Amino acid sequence: MEITIPNNWTPRDYQMPLWGYLENGGRRAVVVWHRRAGKDSLSLNFTATQALQRVGVYWHMAPTQKQVRKIVWDNIDGKGRRIINQVFPPEIRKSSNSQEMKIELLNGSIWQCVGSDNYDSLVGANPVGVVFSEYSIADPKAWDYIRPILAENGGWALFIYTPRGRNHGARIFDMAKQNSGWFAQLLTVDDTKAISLDAIDEERKAGMDDDQINQEFYCSFDSALPGAYYGKLLVLADKEKRIGKVPNEPMVPVITAWDLGIGDSTAIWFCQQVGKEIRIIDYYENSGVGLDHYCKALAEKPYTYYEHLLPHDANVSELGTGKRRIDTLRDMGLSKTRVLPQMSVDDGIHAARMMLPKCWFDEVKCGRGLDALRNYQKEYDDKLQTFKDRPLHDWSSHAADAFRYLAVGIKPIRERRAPATYDTSLSL
DSSP states (O other), X not given: OOOOSSOSOOOOGGGHXXXXXXXXXXXXXXXXXXXXXXXXXXXXXXXXXXXXXXXXXXXXXXXXXXXXXXXXXXXXXXXXOBHHHHHSOGGGEEEEETTTTEEEETTSOEEEEEEGGGGGGGTTOOXXXXXXXXXXXXXXXXXXXXXXXXXXXXXXXXXXXXXXSSSHHHHHHHHHHTOTTSEEEEEOHHHHOOSOHHHHHHHHHTTOOHHHHHHHTTOOTTSOOTTBSSHHHHHHHHHTTOEEOOOOOTTSOEEEEXXXXXXXXXXXXEEEEETTEEEEEEEEEEOSSOHHXXXXXXXXXXXXXXXXXXXXXXXXXXXXXXXXXXXXXHHTTOOSEEEOOOOOHHHHHHHHHXXXXXXXXXXXXXXXXXXXXXXXXXXXXXXXXXXXXXEOOSTTHHHHHHHHHHHHHOOOGGGOOOGGGSOTTSOO
């Protein structure tokens, strides 16, 4: 039996520029298309053609494994077909593993659904083609990890998404527009005519506000992520030019605020208080390293520290050593520490919201931290089709938690205790 790939699928007219670029060997593309413009459908069918031409590993990466199972592996298209059966018909497969969301083709290629929430668990793999689906809400570190692999093996990367504020999605699109080696395209409903104005009006009547409509159908980067705790406040900070270049003032001491990860990322914000302004001058995050790494990172920065704000669990004893992490940090030379009392997440978010209008952010040094704050959102209830009253735990949580601790712990300058109360024999 003869099977043609793409299998019972053809690109729409407005998709042809991207399809042509990819078919002709293009290796880097960023497409910002409106909702239901067929982003995943095109990407999957293109991947199928490539998997038959070059034997290798191919990934379709969504923000989380849960999401990629929902939008790709278990999904059914408008014609009632299971998507993976349309894209990879059984006749061209050697095996299929539902638990790992992986298909091996007869020619030896492997295609797999993965999530950016656990990209580091994929260490050792050598993908030659990667689709970053909904990249604007994915962990941008996944691209940092995959980029050198594709550069070495000549593989391709395709970023597909609708905007979610001026975050890493906006930055990579702006970069692609200026780079002749990249394909960049933004398509709204006015460009594609794929969704009627009547259908959009029905969405408005059903409760979708203008910000969401501009974002979902007109690809506006100036709308906040739905359900985001700090989205609108950060949009305002952008408009008020409070996100840009914020230099270190050498004569002003720096306060740090930490979220201590256990087998997870540790995040640290660096700020200075100048008058009524809270200047966020730096951000640092890492994972898979010990506390000594962070002490060294702070010592290498050109800052004079006033104090280090730590979460309440810094007082918890570790099971292996029986030693509190605050004591471990102090033994490593981190003086001027203050462990904050335990506070509800809601109270911390309120404190952060109250602090944000006073904040100025360095756009470059705080880039990942800002992306995380823009992405920090309420968990969504798929059954009830509404947001829950608790945060979604994802890659943005570490930066957001550290920012809450900063908001809770920072004091007006007049309330600071005298520096003489610290042990000045220690360097940090």
